[in-house]
Amino acid sequence: MAEFEIRNASARDIALMRDWAEEEGWNPGDSDRHAFAVADPAGFLVGRRSGEPLGCISAVRYGAGSGFIGFYITRPSVRGQGYGIQLWRAGMARLDGRVVGLDGVVDQQDNYRRSGFSHAWNNIRFEGAPGDGAVRPEGFTLVDAGTIPFGQLTAYDRRFFPETRGGFLAAWTSLPGRTAVAALHEGELRGLGVIRPCSGASRIGPLYADAPDVAAALIHSLAASAPGTAVAVDVPDQNKAATDLMQELGFVPTFETARMYTGPVPEIDRRGLFGITSLELG
Numbered sequence: 001m002a003e004f005e006i007r008n009a010s011a012r013d014i015a016l017m018r019d020w021a022e023e024e025g026w027n028p029g030d031s032d033r034h035a036f037a038v039a040d041p042a043g044f045l046v047g048r049r050s051g052e053p054l055g056c057i058s059a060v061r062y063g064a065g066s067g068f069i070g071f072y073i074t075r076p077s078v079r080g081q082g083y084g085i086q087l088w089r090a091g092m093a094r095l096d097g098r099v100v101g102l103d104g105v106v107d108q109q110d111n112y113r114r115s116g117f118s119h120a121w122n123n124i125r126f127e128g129a130p131g132d133g134a135v136r137p138e139g140f141t142l143v144d145a146g147t148i149p150f151g152q153l154t155a156y157d158r159r160f161f162p163e164t165r166g167g168f169l170a171a172w173t174s175l176p177g178r179t180a181v182a183a184l185h186e187g188e189l190r191g192l193g194v195i196r197p198c199s200g201a202s203r204i205g206p207l208y209a210d211a212p213d214v215a216a217a218l219i220h221s222l223a224a225s226a227p228g229t230a231v232a233v234d235v236p237d238q239n240k241a242a243t244d245l246m247q248e249l250g251f252v253p254t255f256e257t258a259r260m261y262t263g264p265v266p267e268i269d270r271r272g273l274f275g276i277t278s279l280e281l282g
Contacts, residue, residue, distance in 0.1 A: 002050040004083055006090045009044035009056065011037065017044065017056045020073045022199060025255075026279065027232070029196040029203055031178070035171035036060075039281055043094070044071070047087050054078050059091035060281055063163035066266070067095035069102040070280030088115070099162070099263035103234075103279040106258050117260035121238040123276055127201045127230050128251035130220050137183075137213045142221050145173055145180035145192060153182070156189045160208050160273045161282065162266035172277065179225040183214050193218035193275075195225060201232040207275030212245045215274040219249065233275040242274040 009017065014033040021028045036044065036058070043060035046053050055074035061067050069091055074084040092100070092115070103123055104112055113119075136142065145153060153173070154166040173180040173194055183191030191209040195202050204222055209215035223231050233251070235242045236259070257279055276282065 004047055004049050004054070004086060006045050006047045006087060008042050009046045013046045013053065013056070014044055016053060017046070017058075017071050017073070020056065020075070021071060021280070024073060027198045027200040027203065028280070029198050029278075031175045031196065032278065032280070034175055035168055036281060038171045039165065039168035045087065045090055045094075047083055047090075049083075055083050055087050057087045057091040058280055059094040061095065061098065062161075062165060062282075065098050066162045067098040067100045068280075068282040069095070069100060070278075072102075072104075099261055099266070101162075101259065101261045101266075101282055103257040103259055103276070103282070106256050109258050109260070112258075112260050116262045118262075120259045120261055120265045121236050123234045123257045123259055123279070124237050124243065124253045125232055125234050125255035125257075126243075126246035126251035127232040127254045128246075128249060129230055130216075130223050130249045130251075135213070136217050137211070139185050140190065140214060140217065141184050142181050142217060143184060145182040145194070148182050148189060152189055153192070156192060156208070157206070159269040160206065161268060161277075168281070179222055181218055181221045183209065183218060185210075190214060191218050193222050194277075195222040195231065197226070198232075201230040202226040204231055204233045205275045206273075206277040207233055208269075208272050209274050210272060212241050212274075215242065215245055216249065234279060235275055236270065236273055238270055239273060241271070245274070 040060040047055045058071040180194045191214040
């Protein structure tokens with residue numbers, strides 16, 4: 001039997017991983033891969049047999065102590081043959097010694113627990129169209145996030161994520177076809193949202209806000225940049241204000257994942273996290 005080789009992914013491989021995620025029904029962003037490669041160029045692995053790609057995983061390092069697992073896919077035709085576990089071990093070995101997070105399908109939680117992961121919360125994907133008539137909170141202005149000093153934007157993102165990720169954030173907010181909107185109050189950054197095109201519903205993520213009405217204003221503004229299409233937000237269910245808001249807007253749940261970690265759940269601003277950035281990179 002030909003040897004199964006696991007190597008770092010090329011740019012073409014990462015595009016293929018995106019296509020596989022699409023086939024799994026995950027609705028990845030059309031250009032997400034360009035930001036992913038910036039986050040950690042060596043963090044994407046592909047397994048091949050006789051040159052044919054059979055599976056993949058991402059194991060992205062953040063800072064000195066964090067990591068995130070994603071893109072864990074084995075092609076349907078070779079599942080159950082041991083290739084997936086080899087990819088898993090390679091990804092986890094790359095993140096050895098770090099607190100590792102993942103967003104996995106809920107019915108795989110027991111398997112992740114056997115690998116040392118514990119449940120933190122579920123992310124519920126809500127889809128819909130917010131309609132017209134959003135009221136902007138008094139004293140707030142919405143501006144193009146590209147006009148915000150980048151150090152300020154990066155520091156704000158750090159409130160909601162375990163590590164600073166400036167390079168990734170720069171790409172994520174500025175790729176063609178995306179819209180990034182910031183909410184300001186008396187010159188201070190109080191909200192941030194990014195919408196990106198996908199094959200299905202356009203995805204909003206991240207979605208950070210000081211209060212539900214700020215999040216609602218951001219959703220309306222972002223949705224207006226993608227007229228005629230549904231939008232989707234992956235909402236942490238531990239933020240009841242966020243799930244309540246999505247229901248008030250008429251959005252419906254369509255998909256769910258489990259956020260899990262190998263160590264202590266990172267200390268972040270959970271009350272302000274209305275939508276995660278990405279299921280693949282956290």
